[in-house]
Structures are given as C-alpha cells and as structure tokens.
Amino acid sequence: METIASGQPWIIWAVFSPLVGAIFAFLLPRHASLVGCLAALATSGAILGLVRQVVEFGPQRYLLGGWGAPLGVDLQADGLSVVMLLTAGVVGAGVTVYATGYFQRSSQAARAFWPLWLWLWTAMNALFLSADIFNLYVTLELLSLSAVALVAVSGNADALTGAMRYLLVSLLGSLSYLFGVVLFYGAHGTLDIALLGDLTGPSPADWVATGLMITGLAIKSALFPLHFWLPPAHAAAPAPVSALLSALVVKASFYLLLRLWLDVFPVSTPVAGQLLGVLGAAAIVWGSLKALRQKRLKLLVAYSTVAQLGYLFLAFPLASTLAAATAWSGSVMFIVSHALAKTAMFLAAGNILRSVGHDRIAELGGAQRSATLSWIAFAIAGISIMGLPPSGGFTAKWVMLQAAFASGQWWWSMPIIGGGLLAAAYVFRIVALAFAPIGAPGTSKSVPKRMELAALGFAVAAVMAGFATLQILSLLDSGAPFGQIGAEAVL
Amino acid sequence: MDVMSLAANWTFDGLLALALLWVGWRVLASTNLFKGIVFFIAFGLLVALSWVRLEAPDVALAEAAIGAGLTGALLLAALSRLRRRQDSAQASDQPLDAETSRTARLSLGTQALLIVFSAVLFVCLGTAFLSLPPLTPGLGPQVAEQLSASGVTNPVTAVLLNFRAYDTLLEMGVLFLALVAVWSLSPAPAQLVTAPGSILISFVRVLVPIVVLAATYLLWIGAYAPGGAFQAGAVLAAAVVLILLAGENTMPAGSTWPLRATLSLGLGVFVAVGMSLMGMGRSFLDFPTDQAGNLILLIEVAATVSIGVTLAALFLGGQPQRGSPK
Amino acid sequence: MTATMAYATAGIGLFVLGLYALSAYTHLLRKVIALNIMASGIFLVFGAIAHRAPGQGADPVPHALVITGVVVAVSATALALALMLRIQAETGQPRLPDETSD
Numbered sequence: 001m002e003t004i005a006s007g008q009p010w011i012i013w014a015v016f017s018p019l020v021g022a023i024f025a026f027l028l029p030r031h032a033s034l035v036g037c038l039a040a041l042a043t044s045g046a047i048l049g050l051v052r053q054v055v056e057f058g059p060q061r062y063l064l065g066g067w068g069a070p071l072g073v074d075l076q077a078d079g080l081s082v083v084m085l086l087t088a089g090v091v092g093a094g095v096t097v098y099a100t101g102y103f104q105r106s107s108q109a110a111r112a113f114w115p116l117w118l119w120l121w122t123a124m125n126a127l128f129l130s131a132d133i134f135n136l137y138v139t140l141e142l143l144s145l146s147a148v149a150l151v152a153v154s155g156n157a158d159a160l161t162g163a164m165r166y167l168l169v170s171l172l173g174s175l176s177y178l179f180g181v182v183l184f185y186g187a188h189g190t191l192d193i194a195l196l197g198d199l200t201g202p203s204p205a206d207w208v209a210t211g212l213m214i215t216g217l218a219i220k221s222a223l224f225p226l227h228f229w230l231p232p233a234h235a236a237a238p239a240p241v242s243a244l245l246s247a248l249v250v251k252a253s254f255y256l257l258l259r260l261w262l263d264v265f266p267v268s269t270p271v272a273g274q275l276l277g278v279l280g281a282a283a284i285v286w287g288s289l290k291a292l293r294q295k296r297l298k299l300l301v302a303y304s305t306v307a308q309l310g311y312l313f314l315a316f317p318l319a320s321t322l323a324a325a326t327a328w329s330g331s332v333m334f335i336v337s338h339a340l341a342k343t344a345m346f347l348a349a350g351n352i353l354r355s356v357g358h359d360r361i362a363e364l365g366g367a368q369r370s371a372t373l374s375w376i377a378f379a380i381a382g383i384s385i386m387g388l389p390p391s392g393g394f395t396a397k398w399v400m401l402q403a404a405f406a407s408g409q410w411w412w413s414m415p416i417i418g419g420g421l422l423a424a425a426y427v428f429r430i431v432a433l434a435f436a437p438i439g440a441p442g443t444s445k446s447v448p449k450r451m452e453l454a455a456l457g458f459a460v461a462a463v464m465a466g467f468a469t470l471q472i473l474s475l476l477d478s479g480a481p482f483g484q485i486g487a488e489a490v491l
Numbered sequence: 492m493d494v495m496s497l498a499a500n501w502t503f504d505g506l507l508a509l510a511l512l513w514v515g516w517r518v519l520a521s522t523n524l525f526k527g528i529v530f531f532i533a534f535g536l537l538v539a540l541s542w543v544r545l546e547a548p549d550v551a552l553a554e555a556a557i558g559a560g561l562t563g564a565l566l567l568a569a570l571s572r573l574r575r576r577q578d579s580a581q582a583s584d585q586p587l588d589a590e591t592s593r594t595a596r597l598s599l600g601t602q603a604l605l606i607v608f609s610a611v612l613f614v615c616l617g618t619a620f621l622s623l624p625p626l627t628p629g630l631g632p633q634v635a636e637q638l639s640a641s642g643v644t645n646p647v648t649a650v651l652l653n654f655r656a657y658d659t660l661l662e663m664g665v666l667f668l669a670l671v672a673v674w675s676l677s678p679a680p681a682q683l684v685t686a687p688g689s690i691l692i693s694f695v696r697v698l699v700p701i702v703v704l705a706a707t708y709l710l711w712i713g714a715y716a717p718g719g720a721f722q723a724g725a726v727l728a729a730a731v732v733l734i735l736l737a738g739e740n741t742m743p744a745g746s747t748w749p750l751r752a753t754l755s756l757g758l759g760v761f762v763a764v765g766m767s768l769m770g771m772g773r774s775f776l777d778f779p780t781d782q783a784g785n786l787i788l789l790i791e792v793a794a795t796v797s798i799g800v801t802l803a804a805l806f807l808g809g810q811p812q813r814g815s816p817k
Numbered sequence: 818m819t820a821t822m823a824y825a826t827a828g829i830g831l832f833v834l835g836l837y838a839l840s841a842y843t844h845l846l847r848k849v850i851a852l853n854i855m856a857s858g859i860f861l862v863f864g865a866i867a868h869r870a871p872g873q874g875a876d877p878v879p880h881a882l883v884i885t886g887v888v889v890a891v892s893a894t895a896l897a898l899a900l901m902l903r904i905q906a907e908t909g910q911p912r913l914p915d916e917t918s919d
Contacts, residue, residue, distance in 0.1 A: 012775050019664065020762060023755050026671055027748065064657045066777035071633045073657045112675030119668045126661065134882055138661045141889050142668060145896055149672030152900060157907040164845065164900045165913055171852050171893055172839065178886070179832065179859050183619055185879065186866035189629040208619035504820035508827035511861075515831045515854055519838040524846055531850055538857050541824055545864040546875040553884045554860075557891050562853060565891070569898040570846060573911055576902075597841060605840055609833045616829045620862065626869060629876035650881035662885045669892035673899040677906075721884055805895040808902065 010053055011062045011075050013046035014085065015126045022118035030106050032114035033099075039118055040096040043125070047089040054082045055478050061131070069131065069192030076131040076193075079476040083332055084128045084255050086475075087339050090461070091247045092121050094454050098347055099240045101448035109238070112153050120146040120244065124252050133181045133264070134191045136256060140177060140220070144170035147249050151237040162232040169219055169229040173253070176216030183209035184264075197263045210265045213257075214272065220253035223276070223313060224283030227306045231290075234302040239350020242298065246305040246346060247339040254312055254335070258328070261316070273316040280313025281415035288422030292429065297352065297359035300426060301345045304385060307419060308338050314400060314412055321407035329473050330399035336472060337384050337392025337465045344381035344458035348374040351447045351455060361429070365436030370444035373452040375434045380459035382427035384466075387420040392465025399469075504544060511537050528566045535559020548717035549647040552709070556725035561802055564732065568806060642783025643714040651719065652787045656776045660765070663758045663794060670754060670801050674810035695737040702730040710795050714784065720757075720791040724798025731803035750811070754804065757797030761790050821865040828861030843912045845901040849894055856890045 021039025025032045053060060059078040068074065077085075099117070103110035123142035130136050148170065152163040185191055187206060188199040200206045222230040230250070234242050261269075287307030294300040315331035318324075351374035353359045384391035397416050404412040465472070514534045521527040535558045542551035597605070634646050634654065641649035651659050706726040713719030764786055765776040773779070778786050804811075835855030839848055860883045867879035905911045 009769065009775065012769065016762065016766070022671075023667075023759055023762075026667075027751050027755055029751075062774065064775055064777075065653060066774045067637070067654055070630055071637060071654050073655050112671075115671050116668075116675060119664070119671070122664070132658075134885075135655075135658050135661070138658055138665065138885065138889065141665055141893065142661060145665065145668050145672055145893060148900075149668075149675055149896065152672075152676055152903070155676075155903075157904070160900060160904045160907055161913050164897070164904055167893075167897055167900060168839070168848055168852070171897075172836075172855075175832075175852070175855050175859060178856075179616070179862070182859060182863045182866065182879075183623070185629070185863075186620075186623045186627065189627040204622035205619045208615050211615075501820055504823045508823035511824075511827040512830050512834070515834055515857075518854060519834060519842075519847070519851060524844070527847070527850065531853070534854075534857075538861065541827075541861060542864060545821065545824060545868045547864055547867070547880045547883075550860075550864065550880050550883050550887075553887050557887050558853075558857065562891050562894055565895055565898055566846065566850065569902060572902055573846070573905060576905060602841070605837060609837045612836070613829060613833045616832070617826070620825050620829065620865075623866065623869075628870070629867065630878040631874070631876040634877050646877035647880045647884070650878050651884065655878075655881060658882075658885055662888050665889050665892045669896050672896050676899045676903050719884075721888055802891070805892075808895075808899055 007053065008049060009062060010046050010049035011060060011077055011129055014043065014050050015075075015122060015129060017042035017046050018118045018121040018125065022115050022122060025115040025118055029111045032111055033103070033105060036096060036114040036118060037100065039121075040093050043121060044089050044093050047085050047125075050077055051082050051086060051475070053077075054079065055475065058478065070190040070195055073135050074131040074192060075129045077129055079478045080255070080259065080332065081128045082478075083336065083472065083476050084251070085125060087251075087336050088121070088124050088128070088248050091244065091339055091343050091458075094343065094458055095240045095243055095347075098243075098451050098454040101451040101454075102238065102240050102350065109153055109155075113150070113238070113240075116146050116150050116153070117241075117244070120150065120249070124248060127252050128255065131193050132191050133184065133193060133196065133260075137174065137178050137181055140174050140253070140256070143249060143252055144174060144220075147245060150241040150244070151233050153241065154236065154238050156236070158232065159236040162229075162236040165229045166233040169226075173216040173219035176212045176219070178216075180209040180211075180213035180216065183212070193259070193263050200264060200266045202266050206266050210269070210272075213260060213265075214276075217253045217257040217260075218276070218279075221250050221257065221312075222306060222309055224279050224286055224306065224310060227283065227287070227309075230306055231299055231302040234305060234346075235296065235298040239346055239353065242302070242350070243343040243346035246302065247343045250305070250309060251312075251335050251339065254309070258331070262328075270317075270320040273320045276313045277317030277412065280310040280316075281412075283307060283310030283313070284415045284419035285422070288419060288426065291426040292422070295361055297349045297361055297364065297430065298346070300361065300430070301342070301349055304345070304423065304426065305342060307423070308334075308342070308385065311338075311397070311400070311416070311419065314416065315403070318400070318403040318407050318409060318412060321409070323403040323406040326399060326406060327403035329476060330396055330403055332476055333392065333396035333399055333465075333469060333472060337396050337462055340458050340462035340465055341381040341384035341391075341393060344377050344455050344462055345385070347451065347455035347458065348378040348381065351451050352378075354451075355444045355447050357445070361433070364430075365433045371447050371452060374447070374455050375431075377452070377455035377459040379427075379431045379434070380456070381462055382423075382431060384459075384462035386424045386427055390466040391463045392469070393462070395466045395469040507537065507541055507544065511541065524570055525567075528563060528570060531566060532559050532563035535563060547647075549645070549719065549722070552717055552722040553725070556722050556729075557802075561725055561728060561806070564806055568808060572808070640780045640783070642778060642780070642785075642787050645713060645715055645717065645719070647717075648713050648719050648787070652790060653778060653783060656761075656765075656790075660758070660761045660776070663761060663797070666798065666801050667754065667758050670804055673805060673808065677809040678811075692737045695733045699730050699733055702726060702733070706730065706795065706799065710791055713791065714788065720794040721798060723791075723795045725802060727795060727799025728802035728806070731799060732806050735803065735807065750800075750804075753800050754797055757790075757794035760793035764790055821868045824861050824868075825865035828858040828863075828865065831855070831858030831861065834858075845897070845904070845911050845913070849897045849901070852897075853890060853894060856886065860886055 025035040062075040064073050127139040148163050148167040183205050219226045234245050284307050287303050291300050291303035315327040318327035351371045355371040384393035387393040387397045518530040539551045539555040641653040706723045709718040710723035832855050835851045838851035863879045867876040
C-alpha cells in the first residue's frame with residue numbers, strides 16, 4: 001500500500017527546515033528576515049522534493065526512530081497531504097516575500113514575526129504529514145499558539161482581544177480533540193491513523209470520540225455558528241498574517257477533519273455529514289450577508305472567509321453517496337483556489353490600508369490612484385471568489401455541482417450558486433469604489449513594489465488555478481486518499 | 492488482597508475523587524481570585540496524589556511540579572500584576588472588586604441551557620467511558636518487549652525519549668514557541684517583587700544549591716525510576732524563580748545571545764542528534780541500541796537546562812530589557 | 818475496572834465543570850483556570866484508561882502522553898496570561914469586550 005520512504009528523506013526536511021529556521025530566527029533577531037527567506041527557500045525545496053517522491057513512488061511512510069506504529073510515531077505523505085503541503089508552500093513563500101517589504105527591518109514587529117511565522121509553517125507541515133492522532137494534537141497546539149501570537153504582533157487593543165478570543169476558542173477545540181484521542185486509545189489501544197481506521201466501529205466510545213473530534217476541529221475551522229472568533233482575529237492581524245490565517249490555518253484543521261473522516265471515523269456517518277453540510281450552507285449565507293454589511297475592508301474580507309469555508313463543508317453530505325470522490329475533489333480544489341484568492345485579497349487590502357492609512361470602505365472611493373496594482377489584484381481575486389470561469393473557484397464549484405447532481409441531492413446546488421451571487425455583491429461593492437471620482441490628493445503613501453506584485457501574483461494564480469485543475473486532481477490522486485471509497489474519474 | 496484493605500482502598504479512592512470534584516469546583520467558583528488560585532494549587536496536589544494511586548509516579552511528579560507548582564506560580568504572578576495595575580489605574584469605572592463579579596450577564600434561560608448541556612455532555616462521556624472494553628492491553632506489552640532496546644529502564648522515559656521522541660521534540664517546540672510568543676507580546680515588568688527581606692535572601696542562598704541538586708538527581712534517576720527532564724526542568728525553574736524573587740536579577744537582557752542560546756539549547760541538541768543519526772544512514776532519532784542511553788542522557792541534560800530557564804523566563808512574563816533595574 | 822472508575826468519573830466531571838466555568842465567567846484569569854481544570858480532567862480519564870488492568874501495572878504510553886500534555890498546558894497558560902496582562906494594559910479590563918455585532 002504505502003512504501004516506506006527510501007532515498008532522500010524529504011518528509012523530514014519539510015518539517016525541519018522551517019523548525020531549524022525558527023530557532024535561528026530567534027537566535028539572530030537582527031537577521032531574522034534573512035533567516036526567514038533562507039528557511040522559506042529550504043522549505044520550498046523540501047516540499048518540491050517530497051511532491052516528486054510521492055508522484056514517482058506513491059504514498060510515503062516514514063518510521064521515526066525506526067520503531068514504526070503503533071509503538072512509534074510515523075509520518076505519512078499521500079496525495080492529500082502533498083496538495084495541502086504544496087498550497088501552504090506557495091502561499092508561504094509568497095507571503096515571505098511580501099513580509100520582507102511589510103515589516104521594517106529589525107523592527108520589534110519584524111523580530112516577533114519571523115520566528116513565529118516559521119513556527120506556524122513548521123506546525124502546518126508537521127500536521128499535514130503526521131500519521132498519529134496524539135502527535136497531531138501537539139501539532140494543533142503548535143499551530144494555535146503561533147497563530148495567536150502572530151495576530152497579537154500588531155499590538156493594538158483590537159488585535160490583542162482578537163488574539164485572546166482566538167486563543168481561548170482554539171484551546172477549547174484542542175481539548176475537545178484531545179478527549180477524542182483519549183477515548184480512541186482507550187477503545188483500540190493505538191494512535192496510528194491507519195491502524196485505528198481498521199478498528200473503529202459503531203460503539204458508543206467511538207461515536208463520542210468522533211463527535212468530540214468533529215466539534216473541536218469545526219471550532220478551529222470556524223464552521224458556522226462557531227465562527228465568531230474568526231473575523232476580529234483575521235481582520236486585526238497584520239496583512240501578511242491575515243493572509244496566512246485565512247488561506248492556510250483554518251484549512252489545516254479542516255484537512256485534519258477530512259483526514260479523520262476518511263481514515264478513522266466509523267464509516268457511514270450520514271447524519272453528521274448532513275449536519276455539517278447544513279451548517280456549511282448557513283455559513284455561506286450568513287458570512288456573505290455579514291460581508292455585505294461591513295464598514296471596514298479587512299473585516300469584509302474576513303467575513304468572506306467565513307462564507308467560503310462553508311463551501312468546504314458541503315462535501316460531507318455529498319460524499320456519503322456514490323459521488324464521494326467527486327465531492328472530496330471539489331472540496332480540495334476549493335481549498336487551493338480559496339487559499340490563493342484570499343491571500344491576494346488580504347495582501348491587496350493590506351497595501352490599500354498602508355497607502356491610504358485606513359480601510360474604512362466609505363472613504364476609500366477614488367483611492368485607486370495609489371496602489372493601483374493592488375486594486376487590480378483585488379478585482380482579479382474577486383473573479384475566483386465569485387466563482388466565474390476560468391478561475392479555480394469556478395472549477396471547484398463546478399466539480400461540487402457535479403457531485404450534487406450525481407448524488408441526486410440537487411438542492412445542495414442552491415447554496416453553491418447562491419453563495420456566488422452574494423460574493424459578487426460584496427466584491428463589486430469594493431471594486432466599484434475604484435471607479436469613484438478621484439479624491440483629494442496628498443494623502444497617500446507609496447507601497448513597496450514587491451508587496452503589490454505579490455498580491456497581483458496570487459490573484460492571477462487564483463484565476464489560473466482553473467487551468468491547472470487536472471494537474472491538481474491527478475496529484476491528489478497519486479496518493480489515492482479517497483481510494484477506499486472508490487476513486488472515479490473526475491471531470 | 493483481603494476484604495478489609497480492598498474496602499479501605501475503595502473508600503480512599505472514592506473520597507479522593509469526591510475531593511477532586513469539590514476542590515475543582517471551589518477553584519472555579521470562589522468569589523476571590525486569590526483564594527481560587529490557592530485552591531488551584533491544592534487541587535494540583537490532589538491530582539498528583541491521584542496519579543500516585545493510578546500507579547503513575549512520573550505523572551504525579553510532573554503534575555506536582557508543573558501542573559500545581561509552576562502553573563500556580565504563573566497564575567499568582569499574573570494576579571499580582573493585574574491588581575497592581577488596577578490599583579495604579581484608580582479608574583472610577585473599575586471597582587476593585589471587578590474580579591469578584593463572577594458570571595457574565597447570562598440570562599437565567601442561558602444558564603439553564605448551559606447546565607442542561609453540561610449534564611448531557613457528562614452522560615455522553617460517562618457512557619463512552621463505560622462502553623470501553625474492560626481490558627484493552629494498550630501498548631504496555633509492546634513497550635515492555637522493546638524496553639531493553641530503548642537505552643533506559645524506566646518505561647515512561649523510554650516512551651518519551653525513544654519510542655515517541657518526536658512527540659517530545661515537538662513538545663519542546665511548544666514550550667520554546669510559548670516563550671517566543673510571550674517575548675513578542677511585552678517587555679518584562681521592571682520589578683518583580685518589592686524589596687526582598689534579608690531573611691529571604693539568605694534563605695535563597697541556602698535553598699538554591701539544594702534545589703539544583705534535587706533537579707540533577709531527578710534528571711539522572713529518570714533513566715531508571717520516576718523522574719526525567721521535564722520534572723527536573725521544573726525543579727530547576729523553581730531555583731531560578733527563587734533567585735529572581737530574592738531580587739538578584741541574574742536574568743540577562745533578552746537581546747544578549749547567551750540567554751537565547753540557553754533557551755534554544757534543548758531543542759537544538761534534540762534536532763542535532765536526530766539529524767546526525769540521519770547523517771549516519773539511520774532514520775531520524777533512530778538511536779543505535781548501544782548508544783541509546785548516552786544519547787538520551789545528552790538530550791535530557793540539554794532539555795533540562797532549557798526547560799528550567801524557559802519556565803523561569805515564562806514566570807518573568809516578558810522579554811528582559813537591556814539595563815532593566817535590579 | 819474498580820477504583821479507576823472513581824478517577825474517570827472525577828475526570829469527566831472536572832471537564833464538564835471547567836467547560837461550564839469557561840462559558841459562564843468573563844474574567845480572563847478564570848477562563849484560563851477553567852481550561853486548566855478541563856485539561857486535568859482529560860488527563861485523569863487517560864490515567865484511568867491506562868490503569869484498567871489492576872495488578873498488571875499501568876500502561877506507560879498514556880503516562881508519557883499526559884506529561885507531554887501537562888507541558889503543553891503550561892505553555893498555553895503562560896501565553897494566555899501574558900495576553901491577558903497586555904489586554905488589561907490596553908483596555909483597562911482583564912476581560913474581553915462584549916460583542917457589539919454578531
């Protein structure tokens with residue numbers, strides 16, 4: 001099934017490049033941004049190496065300490081982990097470039113940002129590659145603590161209270177997850193995902209453990225109505241951090257939910273699937289309506305994240321039928337395209353905020369004469385958020401619609417399409433500002449070119465992702481994560 | 492086992508469990524926060540006692556040192572800072588008893604809902620526990636089987652530093668990250684305590700060497716018996732905290748690299764050992780059986796020093812500033 | 818499964834009590850303490866699970882995991898307390914502002 005990794009242990013380098021970088025960024029605070037760039041380079045290389053390995057040799061398993069599960073902890077890389085890793089790598093590398101412009105060299109904020117960001121990256125890569133549910137708990141905590149500290153980097157009252165609420169909610173989610181781990185170990189005496197998957201069944205302990213884990217991870221993924229912590233935290237964070245949180249961090253816990261759903265939880269949980277789907281649909285409507293009514297640009301983008309995360313959860317009801325592989329593929333496509341588009345939007349919003357000095361939507365009219373590229377980036381990213389062709393957002397929704405009709409559950413197409421219309425409304429609300437008459441001159445600051453180009457790059461990538469759909473899905477398939485449900489041709 | 496001692500055991504465990512619940516509730520519900528924290532420390536000691544009853548002396552030590560001791564110290568330090576600032580603020584809209592106003596403005600309905608939810612949750616969790624098979628072996632037999640190849644004879648240390656060493660490495664990472672995060676938030680408060688008495692100072696001079704000795708013993712014994720790097724590190728942290736309390740501000744400024752190096756030492760050595768083994772063609776953290784004991788000791792010594800200094804630095808609560816007042 | 822039942826019950830009870838306190842109280846220090854009590858409760862349940870076979874000695878793996886958990890908990894506590902003090906410094910209140918919308 002899975003080959004024991006041989007050759008270059010890229011899987012180790014993917015976790016330890018950012019980790020070693022984080023230590024050095026702390027040791028050499030004056031050169032933190034240089035260390036950050038070098039670590040980003042090494043991490044990207046390791047990720048590419050691992051991707052090649054998985055494509056060539058199939059899923060990889062690495063026995064840490066040589067023990068092997070269940071006694072030891074294993075790492076594993078299949079198609080799903082690799083797609084997540086790659087998404088995090090692309091966003092991470094781009095945000096690294098952006099951050100070198102955003103944070104002034106050896107300022108207090110820069111010194112705080114670099115080691116924390118590298119820890120965040122370590123936590124994500126470790127999470128995508130772990131095959132042990134307790135080890136995953138530790139990676140979840142690494143992820144929460146680094147994400148919370150990053151939100152607080154800007155240091156104002158909004159950021160601090162946003163960070164605190166985020167921390168409390170995150171810790172609650174982790175504890176809920178941990179209780180599930182304890183019950184699973186008590187029932188089956190193992191912590192390895194693959195071994196556990198063969199043992200779980202319809203017993204009360206397994207059901208309760210499943211419920212606890214789903215709840216904990218849904219809180220962390222900001223599923224409606226447990227999303228209340230997300231907008232203040234994501235909006236108050238510095239722009240590169242907002243991008244990382246919205247594009248990646250919430251998806252890391254979603255990835256874990258998906259992984260456990262596929263590999264560990266007792267099979268056939270249609271009721272839970274339908275419930276998650278309903279909450280996802282509610283998130284799409286509620287998040288979009290809230291986004292429409294926001295007065296601040298970054299809050300609008302953050303509520304858009306709440307709405308877009310809802311789409312991911314629509315895969316659960318669709319996947320309880322024959323269309324499973326299609327539904328999951330749509331969900332993963334959505335993760336990728338939303339990550340790119342949302343990074344572009346938050347980076348662009350950060351540029352606009354920096355050039356105008358505020359992000360009050362009502363006063364942004366005509367502000368496009370500075371940071372013009374960022375306005376363009378925002379509009380292009382909007383294409384993918386709305387789901388217009390040929391963007392990645394479009395293909396993701398298209399695949400999901402296919403799953404909805406193929407599974408005979410056409411009604412799920414309503415939130416998919418309706419959410420796109422609502423997204424169009426809030427995106428146009430911002431884009432229309434660019435066509436407002438030009439305001440009084442002399443209030444704008446210039447933004448470093450690389451920050452504008454980073455935003456634009458991600459926006460273009462989000463649109464282009466539509467053309468790369470087949471490549472992404474075949475990469476996903478190279479590890480056959482959905483194989484046990486019966487892989488079928490998509491598109 | 493005769494009936495009498497069985498009954499005595501049952502009674503003791505039952506009473507201890509009740510005490511846990513009662514003290515736990517006192518911690519949460521006490522009107523005064525200081526009282527609550529004192530109850531929290533007592534609670535931690537009861538938990539440690541429970542771990543002894545559950546035949547987990549390693550956990551009992553960790554719970555007493557870290558769960559009750561250090562967490563308690565962190566909470567008390569935070570409370571005293573809260574109160575000092577509240578006193579100096581003297582804002583009319585902040586009554587001094589603000590901390591005693593206990594519950595949020597929850598409506599009765601919400602509270603009732605919360606209580607019902609809690610009860611349902613309790614029943615669900617209880618049912619789940621009761622439905623667990625009475626005797627799953629867990630991984631105990633496998634640990635026992637491989638113990639001789641682990642380099643240590645204490646099974647808990649074998650799990651922590653060999654079988655699941657990667658977990659422990661990431662956990663050192665969590666501790667390190669917490670420090671980075673706390674430092675990124677704020678500088679250390681200028682003054683930790685007001686003018687320590689001379690008795691405290693001479694007391695500390697006597698106590699610190701003893702505490703350091705105890706930490707060394709705990710570290711060394713961890714290979715064979717209950718103890719190990721985390722317990723030893725917590726005890727070491729107590730020594731550093733004592734020195735700080737005595738006003739001997741020996742914590743060097745945060746921008747000097749010796750302190751940063753000490754804080755990173757444990758994690759750094761852990762990673763370096765893992766990587767070196769990879770360089771020798773083994774897998775990450777795959778200790779050769781004959782060297783496992785030495786390598787584990789090396790990692791543990793570095794970890795103890797880092798854990799001790801990190802926990803003490805967390806107690807200080809911020810990044811030490813260059814030229815901060817003594 | 819004899820006396821371990823008592824500790825498991827206490828553990829579950831503490832988890833639920835902590836959850837109640839976390840939702841009911843507004844002071845951040847109380848919330849942090851509540852999370853710590855919840856964690857202690859989970860750990861005790863794990864300890865009871867490790868001790869189900871009396872006479873055979875306890876399973877050492879949960880013990881090691883609980884030690885890891887204790888260290889994680891103290892790390893999170895330290896960060897939460899530092900954040901709380903900063904919030905008090907900025908807003909004058911050691912609690913979170915009420916939600917105005919949503």
